[in-house]
Amino acid sequence: LLTELFDKNAAWHTPGRSPFAGSREGRDAILAHLERYGRETAGSFRAELHYVLADAEGHVVGVHRNAGERGGRRLDVMCAIVFKVENGRCVSGREHVFDLHTWDEFWS
Numbered sequence: 001l002l003t004e005l006f007d008k009n010a011a012w013h014t015p016g017r018s019p020f021a022g023s024r025e026g027r028d029a030i031l032a033h034l035e036r037y038g039r040e041t042a043g044s045f046r047a048e049l050h051y052v053l054a055d056a057e058g059h060v061v062g063v064h065r066n067a068g069e070r071g072g073r074r075l076d077v078m079c080a081i082v083f084k085v086e087n088g089r090c091v092s093g094r095e096h097v098f099d100l101h102t103w104d105e106f107w108s
Helices: 025-039 100-107
Strands: 006-016 022-025 046-054 057-072 073-085 089-097
Touching: 006 025, 057 089, 057 100, 073 100
Parallel strands: 006 089
Antiparallel strands: 006 022, 046 057, 057 073, 073 089
């Protein structure tokens, strides 16, 4: 469960200018944000993991392809999330979208 992966005081940032952009503070706000991806796409949103990189200092990078449908539009972009992990829990996550213009258009 994601509730076990995120620290209760974790932080999250999504780039861009769409209604999804911005920072979230706390596990509940982060989980609500992530759940919104599925809700806004009627369950079609998918994040297909391609690579995971990690270092000895608790940094983990996940590179994935995001896809979904919403309002007659299709999303298909690559994304990376940079996580900071401490004591086995994510304390921060920052999304990086390879085509931010397409991402913003899809969610706006």
